[in-house]
Amino acid sequence: MIEWSSDELMIRDAVRDWVAKEVRPHQDALDSGEASPYPIIRNLYQTFGMADLAASSFDKRIAREKAGEPVKDKSEGSGPDAGASFTMLPIIELCKVAPGLVTAMGVSLGLAAGTIMKRGSVEQKERWGRDLLTFDKVGAWAITEPDSGSDAFGGMKSSARVDGDGWILNGNKTFITNGPDADTIVFYAKLDDGRPVRDREILCFVLDKGMEGLVQSRPLRKMGCHSSPTGELFLQDVRVGRDRLLAVGGSGKESAKQNFTTERAGVAAMSLGVIEECLRLSVDYAKSRVAWGKPIGDYQLIQLKLAKMEVARINVQNMVFRHIELSKAGRTPTLAEASAMKLYSAQAASEVAMEAVQLFGGNGYIAEYRVEQLARDAKVFQIYAGTDELQITHIARDLLSR
Template sequence: MFEWSETDELIRDAVRGFIAKEIRPYLDALDSGELLPYPIIRKLFSEFGIDALGEESITKLLARQRKREAALAAGEELPEKKERSGDGGPFSGQESLMAVLVSELSGVCMGLVSAMGVSIGLGATTILSRGTLAQKERWLPDLVTMKKVAAWAITEPDSGSDAFGGMKTYVRRDGEDYILNGQKTFITNGPYADTVVVYAKLDEGDGTPESKTAQAKRDRKVLTFVLDKGMEGFTQGKPFKKMGLHASPTGELFFDNVRLGRDRLLGETEEHKGGDGRESARSSFTAERIGVAFMALGIVNECHRLCVDYAKTRTLWGQEIGRFQLVQLKLAKMEVARINVQNMVFNALERNRAGKPPSLAEASAMKLYCSEVATDVAMDAVQLFGGNGYMAEYHVEQLARDAKSLMIYAGSNEIQVTHVAKGLLAR
């Protein structure tokens, strides 16, 4: 793949029309927090049939799983299960559509993408990959259509980059139930989420110093639970005030002796066939980091477009600033960045279609490069616009604020370096 298909371009044009009508007029309200992103996302899903697509995909997937489980219960011998394109996620097989959607939205209001991506790409997909049939039936239909919003909670105040080792949120068994205590922070959709996927360590000690010493805290098993808004002992904090991504509500979650039945433990067993919660999270990290490349492409494209237009119309000393070599240098670097990031996106799409998606190390490399490039391009755009670039009405200052988040979002870039190097050294 070296360019967007005709279908992709038709979708892109339609998305741009929606953005012009339904998003650009409300950017100030979204940036101030006066307007939440969810009504706009739901309208987008409705107008483009994304909600119907997600509902149809999940309905078919659940029907296949019901049939399979019924056959197993009847003692029938089943053929070896083959991977289906629809089993990789609620929008599996539609990656090109989602790439166009994400990149176009990111260039205008990346907060919308963050809110949508975490709800479906992390929240719903984790339930899809780890949950039992009953759990999928319980939560997925509303999540894939954005009727309800999901959050994905792993980060804590003292364990940002050391997500598992420093995790303090824990559960203890209490008969057939679990009791959850702890705190999560920087949680996208946290203040308003209807459904929350929470990672917590299992404390198997009996409270005595001997038992706690025997089980090293860093090595404790990580379990994954699903909570719903309003549960006793579960508190959702107010939205944080942030440098950028203002349209994406981010906050803290607090758990004070929250009682959880086994039906809320994903897979309903502590011995999940795919490993404990660490493996679930690592799979999500890969998808999230590839998503950062899609978002970065949107930032680069929009900065590129705005700067080329500005260089043609802004005049100094009687000529367009695009005739000055230093301005041309910035434009040329933006074009190189656009080509490189777009090629990475195309490569990821093609590999997914071929059934050979990028590894965690490769996804980390994509995230590392694309986030840095997007931030550099956005800051150069502010500089090219001069004083106007520092003013909110010219939009490039918002792009710069949003772009910087990509260097921290989905794991800081310093951690990406570690993942890339480990991948190389493990060969």
């Protein structure tokens, strides 16, 4: 794949028009936290029929599972997916304006709903999956803790203690996307069975907002991505039954690793949106801003910045195209491949956004010119879904193990 097809360009333009009408007018309110992202995401779903597609796909999958038939399409029922391009294009266009919208949507669909659809029983999928996939309800995926950021598994302290035919959950999660507002929470904890903490089995449960002992904090103040509410979760003696344990298809640890792969590959599309917007804004500004009697685009140092932005755009776009081709071939990237995509694209997006601020000079530091927001928003790409340093470790371990 070397360029978007005519059908893909039609989808892109339709989404771009919708973004211009429904998102751009709310940029400031989203960035200040005054506007909630969820009504806008639901608008997207209704406008493009994504909710109906998700519901129809889900119902067909569940009917087959109940009949004992194999699911023909592995993506069926796990989201409103009409192909990887359909998934990537809205991400790219939304990230040109408010990357936090993609973060909020991606965690709810890809991580919370995705985990339930991969690991849950038919009953659990019907109970929680459908409403998440149609975005009637908001989901959160709770693994990160105050003392276990990159060491998510080994440093995890949240516990699940057997109590009769269920468990008692205790623990504290932080940096949880959608945490303040989530209706459904996929929660990871270690089985309290007397073994050393780092050796304990990791279990995965589904929680509902309002359960006794569960507290969802107010949104945390952040550097950027304000259109994606982030909070903490506090669990004190939360009683859960076996109906809330996700056990089908593997361990909680394996489930989380698969989600890391999906999340990291998606960062490339998010990064491409930021890069494309920064480049567009920078080119326009370089043409119109006059210094010493001529447009600053005539100066070689400004040309160098624009050239480096274009190189980054081409490289990240090629990563996105490769991901689409892998999906068409029925393949998902390995954890190392996804880590490589995330490492490069996240760094590229942050560097391009900061260069855009520099190109704009004093105006770049002012919110009105938009590059200031994009620079703040892009920085988190190098932190969430695993820091740059963690990506390096995963890539190197894979290379050294061959």
